[in-house]
Amino acid sequence: MPTLKNLAVLDTFILKWFRECTPKILVVTDGLNFSAGDDFGLTRFVDALRTSTVHAMTPIVRTALYTPGSGSAATLDAATQHISNFQFTDATHGVLKSRYDVVFLLAITTEGGAGLAQEPGAQAAIVNFMQQGGGLFATGDHEDLGAAMCMTIPRVQGMRRWAAADTPSGGGIDRLTTTGPGTNDVFEFADQSDALPQRLYVNFRTSFGVGVAHPVLQVPGAAPARAIEVFPDHPHEGECRVPGVLTGKLPDGVTDEWPVATGSTQRVVPEAIALTVSEGNAFPGKAAVAPRSFIPVCAYDGQQAEVGRVVTDSTWHHFVNVNLIGLTGRNLTDLHQYYRNLSTWLMPKHVRRCWRYPVLIRELVRYPLFEEIRLEPVEKLDGPALHALGEKVEDALQRRFTRADVAAMVDDALDEMLDARTRKLLDGFHGRYGEVSSRDTGLAALGALTLATGNTALQLQDKGDDVKDAIGLFDEAAAKALRLGIQRYLGDAREGLRKLDEVIGAVLR
Incomplete structure (x- = not known):
């Protein structure tokens, strides 16, 4: 399986790909x-x-x-x-x-x-x-x-x-x-x-x-x-x-x-x-x-x-x-x-959203994520697997960034896919029914975002300086992955709740 280049090489690409992200x-x-x-x-x-x-x-x-x-x-x-x-x-x-x-x-x-x-x-x-x-x-x-x-x-x-x-x-x-x-x-x-x-x-x-x-x-x-x-x-x-x-x-x-x-x-x-x-x-x-x-x-x-x-x-x-x-x-x-x-x-919201790509690329070639994550297509992972991946990424990021920085990355991912009313409804569950919560949905989204970012970098690294509108390419891949990740996670959660309802129904009969 192709892998990302080392950090020194990737950093030269990152500076060019994400020049517009510079604060x-x-x-x-x-x-x-x-x-x-x-x-x-x-x-x-x-x-x-x-x-x-x-x-x-x-x-x-x-x-x-x-x-x-x-x-x-x-x-x-x-x-x-x-x-x-x-x-x-x-x-x-x-x-x-x-x-x-x-x-x-x-x-x-x-x-x-x-x-x-x-x-x-x-x-x-x-x-x-x-x-x-x-x-x-x-x-x-x-x-x-x-x-x-x-x-x-x-x-x-x-x-x-x-x-x-x-x-x-x-x-x-x-x-x-x-x-x-x-x-x-x-x-x-x-x-x-x-x-x-x-x-x-x-x-x-x-x-x-x-x-x-x-x-x-x-x-x-x-x-x-x-x-x-x-x-x-x-x-x-x-x-x-x-x-x-x-x-x-x-x-x-x-x-x-x-x-x-x-x-x-x-x-x-x-x-x-x-x-x-x-x-x-x-x-x-x-x-x-x-x-x-x-x-x-x-x-x-x-x-x-x-x-x-x-x-x-x-x-x-x-x-x-x-x-x-x-x-x-x-x-x-x-x-x-x-x-x-x-x-x-x-920092304005649009600049903050841009930071996730260079951060995730760098983390994917550092310990511990370079040992723990395979850059598979997002489509291959179900909701629980994406959630588990998101937990690993969150843990790695919190070693280098504040909890607020990492939470902002997760929140921004959710905000792109869910309107304020839906976020509020999801927040209201607070994990009362298993892992159906805004936080856990966000972790699945983070897992999907990480795979999409790594796979996009993998595709672009050999093109080097010839990449045009790199941010646009990462944004497009991120949007697709976030939508799929949230759908997968909430879909699997709904199926789990359906099975739980069947068990509860059998007990109460």
């Missing part, structure tokens, strides 16, 4: 910088993104300095991938869904300063990006730092405190400090740069399930699943919030700011995915505080309502050089995972 990320600031030697530089964050894999691909990460109302043309330095004089409406480099998948806004200009109000059309460009499925991250710092860029952006405006009158101070008794004393047991400003991070109290009861962290705070390969429980600390953070009113409109005055979920009558609600604690004594320029908890990260799953996802963070001090220089080991690894998770979770 495109834009990091925008209006006053921080991208200098490696500067305390307020974002280089450690950007470098972490550029050396990570997002959806199994190395992302294209562009940086940008926002200069609203400057009148100068935006320019891209191809060597550094940095945009000077960035404008959200710039014809060549501005924010469009076709140009970027995820946009990070790390803003510093205060309320009333130069921001979106000085660039006609900027807010509309961001809103269109979000409405079309683009992912948006936004943060500032204490008081109203970041308000000029972010405080009027729909959804973002309600998921964090931005206005000067509504934010914690930089030095008063209301400040939010997460910086504990260093090894000398003295509270000092410099402690934000030491090896001792703040502790996050993860919310294990979000819309993504009970007993698992939100996808933004998950780590791969953990069994039992652990979560990211550390952030860099800082003596005066900002504050995220869950909005209490969800009836607002977009600037057009008609479209709901917080739309209802597809197939539902309920609005999708932002979530506090963790809490942290402000506590600490005074030191020069900073008052002692009474301890209290606050929200460091808020997340909105707009994809449930066919719009983009949004995440807000309490401060960009979770991203700048001065707060990262002391972190090492697992603390630093987990922080980099947070950056990767943000990019992954915020």
Whole structure:
């Protein structure tokens, strides 16, 4: 039986076949910088993104300095991938869904300063990006730092405190400090740069399930699943919030700011995915505080309502050089995972669906799947066999990716074949009648998808560079396999239930 080539050879094909799947990320600031030697530089964050894999691909990460109302043309330095004089409406480099998948806004200009109000059309460009499925991250710092860029952006405006009158101070008794004393047991400003991070109290009861962290705070390969429980600390953070009113409109005055979920009558609600604690004594320029908890990260799953996802963070001090220089080991690894998770979770649905092909191809030539799976036609396997295959693939993927990443692959496979109403009906069984459930049907779909992906790669690998529209070919094979896999699994389940009904009927006679 023909086999897939080794990983090194396949990777050269993957980069060409799935070039369109490469995640495109834009990091925008209006006053921080991208200098490696500067305390307020974002280089450690950007470098972490550029050396990570997002959806199994190395992302294209562009940086940008926002200069609203400057009148100068935006320019891209191809060597550094940095945009000077960035404008959200710039014809060549501005924010469009076709140009970027995820946009990070790390803003510093205060309320009333130069921001979106000085660039006609900027807010509309961001809103269109979000409405079309683009992912948006936004943060500032204490008081109203970041308000000029972010405080009027729909959804973002309600998921964090931005206005000067509504934010914690930089030095008063209301400040939010997460910086504990260093090894000398003295509270000092410099402690934000030491090896001792703040502790996050993860919310294990979000819309993504009970007993698992939100996808933004998950780590791969953990069994039992652990979560990211550390952030860099800082003596005066900002504050995220869950909005209490969800009836607002977009600037057009008609479209709901917080739309209802597809197939539902309920609005999708932002979530506090963790809490942290402000506590600490005074030191020069900073008052002692009474301890209290606050929200460091808020997340909105707009994809449930066919719009983009949004995440807000309490401060960009979770991203700048001065707060990262002391972190090492697992603390630093987990922080980099947070950056990767943000990019992954915020990614538009169509880009996320594309990632499954390179991931599955690579797994098929790695241990353990290369020993356990024969690339047979999907038609040869019945429902239980496809389900068993899906379980093997799921287990292998969870060694390298977060549970949320793998669950998203399964959910996307089901969503392509089943409408929202059917999914809801299937979810309602929860395995009450054997393995008739959305999850088990999804595992059978994953098994079928894996075979289709492997067999398509097998057919195309000898063509190499001559393959045209590789994604289209994989999509076509996937659609056929998913339909067949779901039909086989549910058909076999129905037959099993019919036989069970006969036995029950005989017993009750």
